[in-house]
Amino acid sequence: MSKVVLRGFIVVPEAELSQVKGELVNHITLTRAEKGCLIFNVIQSEDNPYHFSVYEEFTDKESFEAHQARVKQSHWGKVTANVERHYKISEES
Numbered sequence: 001m002s003k004v005v006l007r008g009f010i011v012v013p014e015a016e017l018s019q020v021k022g023e024l025v026n027h028i029t030l031t032r033a034e035k036g037c038l039i040f041n042v043i044q045s046e047d048n049p050y051h052f053s054v055y056e057e058f059t060d061k062e063s064f065e066a067h068q069a070r071v072k073q074s075h076w077g078k079v080t081a082n083v084e085r086h087y088k089i090s091e092e093s
Helices: 014-032 061-073 075-079
Strands: 003-011 037-044 051-058 084-092
Touching (some): 014 075, 061 075
Antiparallel strands (some): 003 051, 037 051
């Protein structure tokens, strides 16, 4: 079985930065508690406050898809509706 790895970044609109940052801790906490979550990191850039690096690992495709479904229905999903997402998703051994 292959784990699913997501690498990339998000770009937050200036007007929404405070709201996104305010919900980020909750989003990280909820995601790390999900079944199948191995690693979940979202880190704000020191050089560009609107740029956040994202790295995720889930045990399998089912866990990753469950995470994606939860996020779409979550407060984080609503808060980040206008965020630009730049991700590469791969399955790795």
